[in-house]
Amino acid sequence: MAEACISAGICGFETTVSVEDLGDYQFKLKFITKCPNIPKMAADIETVNVMDELFKKGESKVLNAAVKHLPHVSCPVPSGTLKALEVTAGMALPKDASITIKK
Template sequence: MVNVEIKGGICGFTTQVYAEDKTGYKASFRLESKCPNWKKVDAFLGGKELNMMTELFKDKKTGALNSQVMEVSLKMIPHVSCPVISGILKALEVSVGLALPKDAAIKFIK
């Protein structure tokens, strides 16, 4: 199980992502958040088995992105620059061994 904490920024919401390997490049996730929009995403996708090759990579033949995480998030989250979208995908990627766990950050320099 991979656990990631994401601080959304000025909204003040913190979201916990729990991603779990289901073997064969399949994984699922659950979210804990006070953000009402991320609660909707969790209700729709939370616990659903997802194919990580489809979630993380564009189709080689068509170049199309067929990610359910991206599709659902962009429909339900009004703020498309929310870092939770990236955090979910990164947690899933690490959970199946396609990446190593390493903190990432967005830092504003004055």
């Protein structure tokens, strides 16, 4: 199991996504957040196939649900979700990622 804690930025919402390996390439996603939009996205992606998410372009349920439900295309929650999925599947080592904005 892996968990990603994502600070979305100026909106002030924080989201924790945990990923559980169910076996046979299936993974369960669980989101904890106060953002009103993430639960809508989460309802479409309770379980995902890791191979589809990471290797079949255009077939990511995570990205498709984000496009459908999130008002901001720049929201980092979908990316953080996919990184946590990679780590849980053993396809990446756990390492923090970050975005630093300077003006």
